[in-house]
Amino acid sequence: MxxxxxxxxxxxxxxxxxxxxxxxxxxxxxxTDLPDDKFALLKFEGQFVDIMLEVNPDFTESVRYEKGKKVLYCRILKALYGxxxxxxxxxxxxxxxxxxxxxxxxxxxxxxxxxxxxxxxxxxxxxxxxxxxxxxxxxxxxxxxxxxxxxxxxxxxxxNKLEFLGIDFYFRGDGKVDIGTVPYIKQMIKDLEEELGMVQN
Known part of the structure; x- marks a missing residue:
């Protein structure tokens, strides 16, 4: 949209x-299921292999080593972000x-x-x-x-007060709506200051 x-x-x-x-x-x-004609693999390395083995020990037989690193390839059956x-x-x-x-x-x-x-x-x-x-x-x-x-x-x-995609909407009841992004922008600035170590005590 x-x-x-x-x-x-x-x-x-x-x-x-x-x-x-x-x-x-x-x-x-x-x-969402991936279509049958779509073949995609996800590669796990190191500690992520151990996590997968904890979840499903049956994967143990599929673990391989590449350049001394534990790897596990899994076929993806569902759509994934990315x-x-x-x-x-x-x-x-x-x-x-x-x-x-x-x-x-x-x-x-x-x-x-x-x-x-x-x-x-x-x-x-x-x-x-x-x-x-x-x-x-x-x-x-x-x-x-x-x-x-x-x-x-x-x-x-x-x-009557809703947040959608970082935008605040206030439905006033008189046929009008107030639209704003001030809290979203303030949070972005705060997050950026924290990330850059600019927060003052």
């Missing part, structure tokens, strides 16, 4: 006084889940979908595994519950 789409969505949500929620799908890519195709595999899976729920993909932004529930529009926009949804309260709750059944453990925010 583009920034323009996000701003358009929250403006519409505020103007129409929709109930808004934000949720995150933890470990999203791990829900793999080029992972984002597309996740997108296709998540979009299919929404389409099965009756949503239609937006023609302009393929990470925005709409569905009419009881005569009112329900909209969801997403950026990888971060989602923002607006509609009637029951429709929003039902959607979140259905997605949580499919991808358990959602991190959910509800209410």
């Amino acid at each position: 583009s920034v323009k789409s996000l701003i358009a969505l929250v403006t519409i949500f505020a103007f129409e006084k929709r109930d808004v929620a934000v949720f995150d799908v933890p470990g999203a890519y791990l829900h 793999m080029i195709e992972s984002a597309l595999l996740w997108y296709n899976m998540f979009a299919d889940v929404l389409i099965q729920e009756g949503f239609q993909i937006n023609k302009v932004d393929k990470c925005v979908t709409n569905k009419v529930v009881d005569g009112k529009q329900l909209t969801i926009g997403w950026y990888v595994d971060d989602n923002i949804v607006g509609g009637q309260t029951k429709a929003v709750t039902d959607l979140i519950n259905k997605i949580n059944e499919r991808f358990p453990g959602l991190t959910i925010q509800r209410g």
